[in-house]
Amino acid sequence: MRGRPTIYEDDNIIKKAQEVFWQKGYSATSLSDLQKATGAGAGSFYNTFKGGKKEVFKKAIEERRLAFDAFKIELSKSGSPLELIKDFFRSIASAEENEHLKGCIIANTIVEMTFIDENLEDNAVQILKEVEQMFTQAIKNEQIKGNLKTQTDPEILGRYLITFWCGLNTLRRMYPDKNVLKNQIEMQLAVIS
Amino acid sequence: MRGRPTIYEDDNIIKKAQEVFWQKGYSATSLSDLQKATGAGAGSFYNTFKGGKKEVFKKAIEERRLAFDAFKIELSKSGSPLELIKDFFRSIASAEENEHLKGCIIANTIVEMTFIDENLEDNAVQILKEVEQMFTQAIKNEQIKGNLKTQTDPEILGRYLITFWCGLNTLRRMYPDKNVLKNQIEMQLAVIS
DNA sequence: CTATTTATGTATCAATCATTACAAAAATAA
DNA sequence: TTATTTTTGTAATGATTGATACATAAATAG
Numbered sequence: 001m002r003g004r005p006t007i008y009e010d011d012n013i014i015k016k017a018q019e020v021f022w023q024k025g026y027s028a029t030s031l032s033d034l035q036k037a038t039g040a041g042a043g044s045f046y047n048t049f050k051g052g053k054k055e056v057f058k059k060a061i062e063e064r065r066l067a068f069d070a071f072k073i074e075l076s077k078s079g080s081p082l083e084l085i086k087d088f089f090r091s092i093a094s095a096e097e098n099e100h101l102k103g104c105i106i107a108n109t110i111v112e113m114t115f116i117d118e119n120l121e122d123n124a125v126q127i128l129k130e131v132e133q134m135f136t137q138a139i140k141n142e143q144i145k146g147n148l149k150t151q152t153d154p155e156i157l158g159r160y161l162i163t164f165w166c167g168l169n170t171l172r173r174m175y176p177d178k179n180v181l182k183n184q185i186e187m188q189l190a191v192i193s
Numbered sequence: 194m195r196g197r198p199t200i201y202e203d204d205n206i207i208k209k210a211q212e213v214f215w216q217k218g219y220s221a222t223s224l225s226d227l228q229k230a231t232g233a234g235a236g237s238f239y240n241t242f243k244g245g246k247k248e249v250f251k252k253a254i255e256e257r258r259l260a261f262d263a264f265k266i267e268l269s270k271s272g273s274p275l276e277l278i279k280d281f282f283r284s285i286a287s288a289e290e291n292e293h294l295k296g297c298i299i300a301n302t303i304v305e306m307t308f309i310d311e312n313l314e315d316n317a318v319q320i321l322k323e324v325e326q327m328f329t330q331a332i333k334n335e336q337i338k339g340n341l342k343t344q345t346d347p348e349i350l351g352r353y354l355i356t357f358w359c360g361l362n363t364l365r366r367m368y369p370d371k372n373v374l375k376n377q378i379e380m381q382l383a384v385i386s
Numbered sequence: 387c388t389a390t391t392t393a394t395g396t397a398t399c400a401a402t403c404a405t406t407a408c409a410a411a412a413a414t415a416a
Numbered sequence: 417t418t419a420t421t422t423t424t425g426t427a428a429t430g431a432t433t434g435a436t437a438c439a440t441a442a443a444t445a446g
Contacts, residue, residue: 001413001414001421001422002413002414002415002420002421002422003412003413003414003420003421003422003423004411004412004413004421004422004423004424005412005413005422005423006422006423006424007423007424008423008424023307023308024308024309025220025305025309027218027220027221028220028305028309030402030403030404031403031404031405032402032403032404040424041424041425041426042404042405042406042424042425042426042427043408043423043424043425043426044423044424044425045405046404046405046406047422047423047424048423052404052405053404053405101307101308102307102308103304103307107304107363108304110363110366110367111296111300111301111304111305111362111363111366112218112221112304112305114216114294114295114296114366115216115217115294116217116218116221121366125366125367128363128367129367152380156376156377156380159364159368159373159377160377160380160381162360162364162367163357163360163361163363163364163377163381164356164360165360166359166360166362166363166364167356167357167358167359167360167361168356168360169304169359169363170300170303170304170321170356170359170362171352171355171356171359173303173304173307173314173318174303174318174321174322174355175352180352183349184349184352184353184356187345187349187353188353188356191384194391194392194443194444195390195391195392195443195444195445196390196391196392196393196442196443196444197391197392197393197394197440197441197442197443198392198393198442198443199392199393199394200393200394201393201394223432223433223434224433224434224435225432225433225434233394234394234395234396235394235395235396235434235435235436236393236394236395236396236438237393237394237395238435239434239435239436240392240393240394241393245434245435246434246435387446388445388446389444389445389446390443390444390445390446391442391443391444391445392441392442392443392444393440393441393442393443394439394440394441394442395438395439395440395441396437396438396439396440397436397437397438397439398435398436398437398438399434399435399436399437400433400434400435400436401432401433401434401435402431402432402433402434403430403431403432403433404429404430404431404432405428405429405430405431406427406428406429406430407426407427407428407429408425408426408427408428409424409425409426409427410423410424410425410426411422411423411424411425412421412422412423412424413420413421413422413423414419414420414421414422415418415419415420415421416417416418416419416420
């Protein structure tokens with residue numbers, strides 16, 4: 001391969017940029033913010049991402065989708081997928097305060113982008129719908145196996161969990177406190193048993 | 194009173210500005226947006242609000258707090274306050290699509306402002322905590338009167354409702370659909386009975 | 387009428403925005 | 417070595433940002 005060697009890897013730029021977008025959102029993050037966070041100057045930045053700020057944001061979101069996908073695969077291998085989902089919620093409580101304040105980048109994007117960018121909005125909505133689908137399927141399977149008392153439609157229960165996820169996204173900022181969140185999470189998970 | 198008469202009333206500017214902030218959030222709303230929406234030029238705008246954009250946003254949020262306060266007074270007069278709260282949630286389902294997409298301006302602000310403006314963030318958090326307190330108190334009273342089966346700590350149940358409120362803030366955008374929301378709201382309210 | 391006061395509309399401000407232009411740097415291919 | 421290719425760093429670009437300056441309009445007080 002010819003040419004000056006790359007010192008700012010695409011993946012690394014996206015990861016660093018994701019951290020800033022996650023905290024400040026799309027609109028409030030400036031190119032200057034991204035350049036400081038990634039170390040890359042305007043030259044490298046636009047050479048790597050012709051689509052500029054929006055392309056990097058899309059890829060940061062896409063990166064997050066992959067994390068959810070990885071969890072989905074983990075679920076499919078698990079003997080007790082619903083318990084894995086519940087543990088996923090439980091693990092939220094013990095996160096660092098900064099993680100509470102950051103919340104979920106996908107849920108954040110849905111709230112921020114509604115009247116700003118239809119495309120980014122729809123992308124984010126689609127991702128959470130897939131997560132919801134994952135919840136629904138796990139609940140359905142567990143009901144079929146006779147492991148759940150509740151006979152409520154799994155579609156409703158899946159939506160209950162994604163609603164909880166989105167609610168937690170704000171509750172965590174109101175109470176970035178391990179004990180408060182732990183109690184709340186246990187109470188809400190008890191609905192699905 | 195001396196001087197040229199006011200044609201852009203403070204309250205009217207705030208109401209019109211609130212609508213824009215509600216849809217686009219703080220950062221993505223420009224002064225140009227506000228001037229278009231209110232009709233007031235830069236002269237009138239800064240003459241009326243020395244604090245500029247931020248002052249108007251604060252007042253738009255304050256206006257919303259008053260709406261919650263009004264509901265609180267309505268509650269105190271009601272014979273069945275918990276039922277009033279439940280109806281408040283139920284009424285969400287039948288809102289217009291545009292209202293679903295706008296969501297709750299206070300919850301939106303909490304999500305947007307976390308790493309952007311501590312003061313605006315804290316204000317919004319405080320408001321939702323007061324709403325939560327209103328939920329908690331209504332549930333506590335109903336438990337004392339022996340009208341509720343559930344003996345779960347009213348503090349947990351109040352937090353459950355405010356978490357639901359915040360979750361609904363995103364779910365409404367995912368499914369701005371009357372039937373989906375109606376089913377979801379009924380299911381979640383059934384937990385408090 | 388005149389002086390005073392307040393609101394308005396417009397021009398302008400410096401700062402920042404996202405993006406582009408371009409020359410120098412640093413590699414490989416021939 | 418020389419030509420070619422790609423990345424990098426820096427210096428611009430024009431547009432937009434939030435905010436100010438200021439002359440004029442439009443009222444009242446005396």
